[in-house]
Amino acid sequence: MRDGFESRESWPFECLRCLYVWEEDYLVRHLADEHGNEVEIWLSCGVPVQPPWSGTSCPACGAYHLTSFPSGYLARHPELLAAPEPRALAKVPILPIKDIEPPAGRPPLQRRLLIALGLPLAAFAGYELYQYVVAPAIHHH
Missing domain, CATH: 1.20.5 (Single alpha-helices involved in coiled-coils or other helix-helix interfaces)
Incomplete structure (x- = not known):
C-alpha cells in the first residue's frame, strides 16, 4: 500500500427493536496500492472492525435490525439522545x-x-x- 489518508466518521444509529439511539465514532484509513486498488480499514478505539453497515448490533438489546441517520443528524437533534442508558432486562424466574x-x-x-x-x-x-x-x-x- 502506497497512498492513503485517514478520516473520522460518526455514525448515528437507532435500534428498530428497542428504539435505543446512539452514535459510534470511527477512524477510516483509505489506502491505495501502486495499481490503483483502493481499500478502507475501519477502526473503533484503535481496533479494526467491520464497517458500520455490516454487523453492527444494538448495545441495549443486541438486535441487528438497525437504521442509520445521516452524519451530524444527532448534533442537530439532541432530543433523540435523551433516551435512558441501556439497562439489563429484568430476570423472571422460569419454573421447570x-x-x-x-x-x-x-x-x-x-x-x-x-x-x-x-x-x-x-x-x-x-x-x-x-x-x-x-x-x-x-x-x-
Missing part, C-alpha cells in the same frame, strides 16, 4: 415444567398432546391402509 401441577381432574399436558395429535394421525393412517391395501384385496376376490 415438572413443578407445574395440572388442574385437578385433567390428564397431564403430555398425555393430552399425545391424544390430540395421535388420534387424528392414527385415523388417517388407518383410512389410508384400508383404502390402498384392504379395499383392493376385497374387490379382487
